[in-house]
Amino acid sequence: MRRSELNRILGEAAAFISNMNYKLPPFAFWSPADWQDKGHEYDEIRENMLGWDVTDFGSGDFNKTGLLLFTVRNGHFQNESNGKPYAEKIMIVREGQITPYHFHFNKMEDIINRGGGNLLIQLYNASPEGAFAATPVQVSQDGRNYQVPAGSVIRLTPGESITLPTGQYHQFWGEPGFGPILVGEVSKVNDDRIDNRFYEPAGRFPTIIEDVEPLYLLVNDYPPAR
Numbered sequence: 001m002r003r004s005e006l007n008r009i010l011g012e013a014a015a016f017i018s019n020m021n022y023k024l025p026p027f028a029f030w031s032p033a034d035w036q037d038k039g040h041e042y043d044e045i046r047e048n049m050l051g052w053d054v055t056d057f058g059s060g061d062f063n064k065t066g067l068l069l070f071t072v073r074n075g076h077f078q079n080e081s082n083g084k085p086y087a088e089k090i091m092i093v094r095e096g097q098i099t100p101y102h103f104h105f106n107k108m109e110d111i112i113n114r115g116g117g118n119l120l121i122q123l124y125n126a127s128p129e130g131a132f133a134a135t136p137v138q139v140s141q142d143g144r145n146y147q148v149p150a151g152s153v154i155r156l157t158p159g160e161s162i163t164l165p166t167g168q169y170h171q172f173w174g175e176p177g178f179g180p181i182l183v184g185e186v187s188k189v190n191d192d193r194i195d196n197r198f199y200e201p202a203g204r205f206p207t208i209i210e211d212v213e214p215l216y217l218l219v220n221d222y223p224p225a226r
Contacts, residue, residue: 001054001056001062001206001207001208001209002208002209002211003208003209003210003211003212003213003214004211004212005062006054006208006214006215006218007212007214007215009054009062009068010052010054010068010215010216011215013068013070013092014028014029016092016180016182017070017090017092017182020114020115020116020182022090022114022182024070024072024090025072027042027045027050027051028051028052028070028216029216030216030217031215031216032213032214032217032221035217035222035223036223036226037226038225039225039226040225042225043225044083045222046222046224046225047076048071048074048075048076048083049071049074049191049192049219049220050071050072050073050074050219051070051071051216051217051218051219051222052068052069052070052216052217052218052219053068053069053070053071053192053205053218053219054066054067054068054069054206054218055067055069055203055204055205055206056203056206057099057100057198057202057203057204058201058202058203058206059202062097063094063097064096064097064098065097065098065099065100066097066099067091067092067093067097067099068091068092069089069090069091069185070089070090070091071087071088071089071190071219072088072089072090073086073087073088074087074088074189074190075087075189076189077106077189077190077191077194077195078191083189084189085188085189086186086187086188086189087107087185087186087187087188087189087190088184088185088186088187089184089185089187089190090114090182090183090184090185091182091183091184091185092180092181092182092183093119093172093173093174093180093181093183094174094180095117095173095174095175095176095177095178095179095180096173096174096176097173097174098171098172098173099171099172099173100171100198100199100200100202101122101124101169101170101171101198101199101200102169102170102171102196102197102198102199102202103126103166103167103168103169103170103196103197104164104166104167104195104196104197105166105167105195105197106166106188106189106191106195107166107187107188107189107190107195108163108164108165108166108187108188109163109164109185109186109187109188110161110162110163110164110184110185110186110187111156111161111162111164111172111183111184111185112156112160112161112183112184112185112186113156113157113158113159113160113161113181113182113183113184114158114181114182114183114184115158115159115181115182116158116178116179116180116181116182117174117175117178117179117180117181118155118156118157118158118174118175118178118181119155119156119172119173119174119175119181119183120153120154120155120156120172120173120174120175121153121154121156121162121170121171121172122151122152122153122154122170122171122172123137123139123148123150123151123152123153123154123168123169123170124137124150124151124168124169124170125137125150125167125168125169126167126168126169126197130197130199132150132151132169132199133150134150135150136148136149136150137149137150137152137168138165139154139162140162140163141154141160141161141162141163142160142161142162155175158181161184169199192204192205193205205220
């Protein structure tokens with residue numbers, strides 16, 4: 001992805017999040033210059049990958065297959081005893097924009113429609129070989145527990161949420177005609193470098209073509225502490 005495209009996406013995201021009356025922490029808006037004098041007291045942000053995260057999953061078409069995330073809080077995946085055992089993210093899902101099928105080996109998560117349009121999420125159990133299982137899927141949705149056939153699509157309207165256990169394939173997108181969605185995620189500690197199992201090969205973090213200066217740094221852009 002080009003840095004100029006990322007800057008446009010981040011600018012639009014910041015405006016949408018503000019319009020939804022969700023407040024991001026101050027470090028969300030630090031410039032690259034601001035980061036240059038941030039010492040080891042900010043290592044939690046660096047090491048736990050807090051902040052902006054934009055991906056097209058290697059598709060080359062962010063609007064079709066992509067996701068914008070901001071990790072608000074997170075523990076350390078390899079050292080949970082020395083930090084938070086939980087994580088929180090805010091995401092923006094556009095109409096028809098797909099986050100492709102994947103499951104997590106370690107992370108259990110709640111996906112919450114915080115407002116805007118409707119979120120559609122499609123579910124399969126994973127077989128021991130990593131394929132789609134034909135077995136019914138157990139759904140936990142806002143305190144209601146029930147089963148649906150494999151491949152069912154669950155519709156989350158604003159305020160609704162769903163719990164996704166480990167090993168459960170899911171893909172999601174914004175329902176066309178209803179606008180973008182502000183999506184929350186509350187989960188166990190998160191590490192997207194090693195905890196995702198995509199059904200089809202996908203790139204989690206984009207290769208960036210540096211055609212302009214960054215508006216805000218992404219989680220994998222941070223300079224080391226001086």
